[in-house]
Amino acid sequence: MAASGIAKRRAAARAEGSKHYVERRRALIKAAATVFKERGLADTSIDDIAKAAGVDRASLYYYVASKRELFEEVVQDALVSNIEMAERIREKDAPADEKLTELLNGLLTSYAEYYPHLYVFVQEDASRIAGRSDGGADIADLQRRFDRALISIIQEGMEAGVFRSDIPPRLAAYGIIGMANWTHRWFNPDGPVGPEEVGRAFSALAIDGLRGSTR
Amino acid sequence: MAASGIAKRRAAARAEGSKHYVERRRALIKAAATVFKERGLADTSIDDIAKAAGVDRASLYYYVASKRELFEEVVQDALVSNIEMAERIREKDAPADEKLTELLNGLLTSYAEYYPHLYVFVQEDASRIAGRSDGGADIADLQRRFDRALISIIQEGMEAGVFRSDIPPRLAAYGIIGMANWTHRWFNPDGPVGPEEVGRAFSALAIDGLRGSTR
Numbered sequence: 001m002a003a004s005g006i007a008k009r010r011a012a013a014r015a016e017g018s019k020h021y022v023e024r025r026r027a028l029i030k031a032a033a034t035v036f037k038e039r040g041l042a043d044t045s046i047d048d049i050a051k052a053a054g055v056d057r058a059s060l061y062y063y064v065a066s067k068r069e070l071f072e073e074v075v076q077d078a079l080v081s082n083i084e085m086a087e088r089i090r091e092k093d094a095p096a097d098e099k100l101t102e103l104l105n106g107l108l109t110s111y112a113e114y115y116p117h118l119y120v121f122v123q124e125d126a127s128r129i130a131g132r133s134d135g136g137a138d139i140a141d142l143q144r145r146f147d148r149a150l151i152s153i154i155q156e157g158m159e160a161g162v163f164r165s166d167i168p169p170r171l172a173a174y175g176i177i178g179m180a181n182w183t184h185r186w187f188n189p190d191g192p193v194g195p196e197e198v199g200r201a202f203s204a205l206a207i208d209g210l211r212g213s214t215r
Numbered sequence: 216m217a218a219s220g221i222a223k224r225r226a227a228a229r230a231e232g233s234k235h236y237v238e239r240r241r242a243l244i245k246a247a248a249t250v251f252k253e254r255g256l257a258d259t260s261i262d263d264i265a266k267a268a269g270v271d272r273a274s275l276y277y278y279v280a281s282k283r284e285l286f287e288e289v290v291q292d293a294l295v296s297n298i299e300m301a302e303r304i305r306e307k308d309a310p311a312d313e314k315l316t317e318l319l320n321g322l323l324t325s326y327a328e329y330y331p332h333l334y335v336f337v338q339e340d341a342s343r344i345a346g347r348s349d350g351g352a353d354i355a356d357l358q359r360r361f362d363r364a365l366i367s368i369i370q371e372g373m374e375a376g377v378f379r380s381d382i383p384p385r386l387a388a389y390g391i392i393g394m395a396n397w398t399h400r401w402f403n404p405d406g407p408v409g410p411e412e413v414g415r416a417f418s419a420l421a422i423d424g425l426r427g428s429t430r
Contacts, residue, residue: 040340042257123340164419171408171416174401175394182393185340193386201386204379209424 006061013062025063028053032070037116041071041124072139075121078114079142082107086149096157097207100176103150104206105199107180112189119184147173157210164212176206221276228277240278243268247285252331256286256339287354290336293329294357297322301364311372312422315391318365319421320414322395327404334399362388372425379427391421 013021031053035044046067050060064070089103111118121139151173157163163172179202187198228236246268250259261282265275279285304318326333336354366388372378378387394417402413 040255040257042255164423167416167419168408168412171413172420174397175417175420178394178397179390180393182389182397186389193383197383198386201382202390204382204427205387205390205421205424207424208379208426208428209420209422211423211428212419213423213426 006058007065010062010065021063028055028060028063029070029073033074033117033120036071036074036120037123041067041120071120071124074117075139076142078110078118079121079139079146081114082110082118083142083145083149085110086146090149090152096153096160096162097211099153100150100157100210101203101207103153104176104180104203105196108183108187108195108199108202111180111183111187112195115189122181122184147177150177154210163210166212167210172210176202179206221273222280225277225280236278243270243275243278244285244288248289248332248335251286251289251335252338256282256335286335286339289332290354291357293325293333294336294354294361296329297325297333298357298360298364300325301361305364305367311368311375311377312426314368315365315372315425316418316422318368319391319395319418320411323398323402323410323414323417326395326398326402327410330404337396337399362392365392369425378425381427382425387425391417394421 028049032044032049035048035052039048044067046060047057049067049070050057053060064073085106086103089099089106092099151169154163154169154172158165158169183198187193187195189195243264247259247264250263250267254263259282261275262272264282264285265272268275279288300321301318304314304321307314366384369378369384369387373380373384398413402408402410404410
């Protein structure tokens with residue numbers, strides 16, 4: 001079958017890993033990210049991506065096996081880099097409010113830097129994706145790792161008396177994640193408001209909100 | 216054509232507005248809301264909805280013309296009721312922090328009350344929907360009306376010195392909307408944490424965040 005022929009050629013090209021192949025594949029992933037962001041995962045077809053990348057469908061299959069593989073490629077790197085950032089910040093020897101500020105600023109900067117890759121992930125409901133494919137569960141796991149790091153930082157601040165403790169840490173974390181992730185609906189790194197300004201505003205809101213009025 | 220015959224019968228039944236017809240239609244909209252929430256707008260077919268409602272496809276078209284009409288019915292009522300709430304609260308003679316608390320609590324209560332109707336709207340990107348149909352622009356307009364009411368309340372608080380003024384009101388509003396709207400990914404009104412608890416936590420974070428550490 002042709003499909004199996006393509007799969008073999010793809011496996012061989014990937015194993016060889018020529019510079020041209022790797023660059024071409026990266027360009028495809030970038031084109032896919034833009035289409036996913038504009039149309040959503042469900043409404044994007046392999047043909048849409050091929051068209052946006054300026055290749056035909058058959059050439060596209062020489063680089064990736066499926067739309068699903070493209071989607072995972074689009075989000076995985078950016079997501080893993082954010083989780084590693086969150087876990088690195090959590091381990092630092094610093095007060096919790098400084099850690100939280102650094103994490104929020106880092107998150108918003110990465111949304112701008114990886115734009116629109118990370119927003120493709122934020123936009124799609126990871127729990128819905130998880131139910132549909134083998135790879136999905138990993139993405140939901142990655143999300144939970146990020147959540148855990150943030151919750152730890154908040155708990156640490158509460159225990160140290162830096163943060164109020166009349167709010168469940170998980171609810172506070174979800175509120176802060178919501179502020180940051182909702183930017184996928186309105187924030188454009190090429191727009192008039194940069195990630196630094198958003199990071200500064202959201203850090204100020206979150207930190208003072210968590211310090212509470214009793215201080 | 217059969218489709219045109221159905222359209223005429225639907226128009227007649229709707230004009231007549233018998234109790235049975237209205238109730239049956241409402242049950243369909245409720246079933247559609249649940250399917251939209253689970254699968255997303257793009258991945259839901261008319262057949263999925265017919266199946267969930269326990270009717271055949273032909274009967275469904277006796278009540279609604281399209282998936283799009285069902286989607287609009289699902290979100291419109293809940294959305295309009297929230298906007299009217301926001302505008303009513305804005306007009307009140309009360310301090311801005313009280314208004315904001317009332318608005319956030321009201322919003323989270325309505326997410327629970329209209330569950331999952333409002334989340335269907337939150338989950339879908341209104342700007343993407345707007346690009347696709349005639350009705351979509353109205354939904355985006357409704358969203359902007361809500362945003363404007365919230366921004367006014369925040370501005371009022373800044374001018375009165377109740378809130379900090381080192382953050383652009385629009386950024387603060389988007390942060391707060393993000394906290395509230397992101398609940399569509401994790402909040403379940405039948406779960407262990409009720410809308411009151413979430414409303415209380417988020418109001419505390421938002422109000423103290425907006426008051427700032429200078430107070």
